[in-house]
Amino acid sequence: MSLTRKRKKELRRLQHDATELWEHQQQLVGHAANVAREASRQLGNVGREQVLPAVQETYNRHFAPSINRGVKAGREAMDKKVLPAVGGVLGTAMSAWDAANAKRQGLSFTREPAAPVKRGPGIGSIVAIVLGVAAAAGVLYAAWQALRTDDELWVADDPLSAPEA
Template identity: 80%
Template sequence: MSLTRKRKKELRRLQNDATELWESQQVLVGHAADVAREAGRQLGNVGREQVLPVVQDTYNRRVAPTVDRGIKIGRQVMDDKVVPIVGGVVGTALSAWDIANAKRQGLSFSHQPAAPVKNGPGLGSVIAVILGVAAAAGVLYAAWQALRTDDELWVADDPLSAPDA
């Protein structure tokens, strides 16, 4: 296909205009990248200077006391309820175990067997497992107290607005 000189000239001018537009768009994209980079830097500064102190203050005033209260309640439950109950249960179980061993060996309870044979976990292991389970329950209770339906801890009351320059 043969193009006229006029058509070729128009096509060259169109190609030059497209190239010029492409170059100006590249400059514009470069400026947009610079603006986005600066906006990211400013956002980081605002986060460090404005948001982080508010979050830390809210955490220290609302979340930390709740967690501390939960831990204190967990310790109190451990000390006042779990340890005495476990001690009583373990003591009763050991007494029953001793009596059963004495009867099985045909001895009265007042006689001690010569050398008892250990067949499983000892008393310390049993107590450690029970106390570990109770401690885990206390930690879970503290976490539940901290994360329950206190919606105002997690959502800002007023909408965010642009900072004054």
């Protein structure tokens, strides 16, 4: 395709204008990133210097006394009602367990020796294994979230060249 000299000149000027516009946009994006960074820093300072003390003061004045009263009441209920009841139940259960063991020991002397009881992992071991697996899964998930790549968050450090016309 043959273009006239005038069209070639117009196309070169248009390409030059497009390249210049592209460079200005890259500078504008860089400046906007600097402004956003500084705004974030200032917001953090205002939060530390103004908001956090106000929130702490309001919490200490309004919420802390109620929470402390609730914790104190819970401790008193635990010490005066729950622990004695649980202690009594556990004491009774242990007495029954001891009596059953004594009875079983008495019976085992009259019969042939019983086969050894096969012991497996107890409930504590199972709970510990489940908690360990859950903790390991949490650590792996957190590591995966931290190390995965997000293409949407990537910003070029160097200005890109304008596309060719």
